[in-house]
Amino acid sequence: MATLAIGALINVIFDPVCIYVLHWGMMGAAVATIGGQIVSAILAAAYLFKMKAFRLDKDSFHFRPGLMKKIIFLGAASFLSQISIVLSMATTINMCVKYGAKDAIFSQAEYSQIPTAVAGIVSKFFQIIISVSAGLAAGCIPIAGYNIGAQQYSRVQGLMKRLMSVEALVGLIASIIFLQSLEKSLQSSVLSVTCESA
Incomplete structure (x- = not known):
């Protein structure tokens, strides 16, 4: 930490x-x-x-196929999640560059970086929400593991329902905050650009 x-x-x-x-x-x-x-x-x-x-010693870095197989199975979900974020961000940046250049205002050299900057700000906000969501999910892992070990599957199902409800609430609150902030930012940006152009 x-x-x-x-x-x-x-x-x-x-x-x-x-x-x-x-x-x-x-x-x-x-x-x-x-x-x-x-x-x-x-x-x-x-x-x-x-x-x-x-x-850690030299033996810690030896390749062990059996152990690597277990690591790959455990880490595949996290890897796919991270790589999908990278790909979606790369796609978003490319779209900002491509379609931002077609806009009457953002095609001008002095304003051309605004769409990319906005995408960067949004991604930072997105990382905060992802961290909260991932923290909630990670906090449930030991509880779920304990109850699965005790064969209390109904508790695990109840935990999953609560977790999904809280995650949906976090997403809803984040969406409301983001949309309100975006609307205010767009209004102020358009106003300042219009004043400068005039």
Whole structure:
């Protein structure tokens, strides 16, 4: 948690520095984000080699087909989820570039990055909602595992129904907040662009 928090803090601090002080714009935001993630990765890797519960050695990195098979089965769902997010984001960015250029305002050089910037902001908001949803689901795993082990399947079904209800509520609240924010942002953006054009 500390490694992720430090990376996020670096991102927050260096975003305005890279964007406004260094005048890097969207590239600056990307550099700050990647920098924070690199620091988090380095700290997490360092922590792995200093854990007291167990120690990593050369034998820890040997390829074991039986173990890899189990890992692949357990990680396939997470992998498919992550890769689908990447593909959908890449598609969204490409559509913003392609169709944003056809707009009368966003086809102008000074406004051409606005659709991509909006997509980036939306993706950040989306990550927050995904984190809340994933946290709720992860919190239910030990409860479900305990009750499956105790053969209390009705409890697991009840847990799933409650979880799906809460997840739907989170999605509904997020959609309402997003749509209201989007409407206000679009109104202010169109107003400022119209004033500048006039």
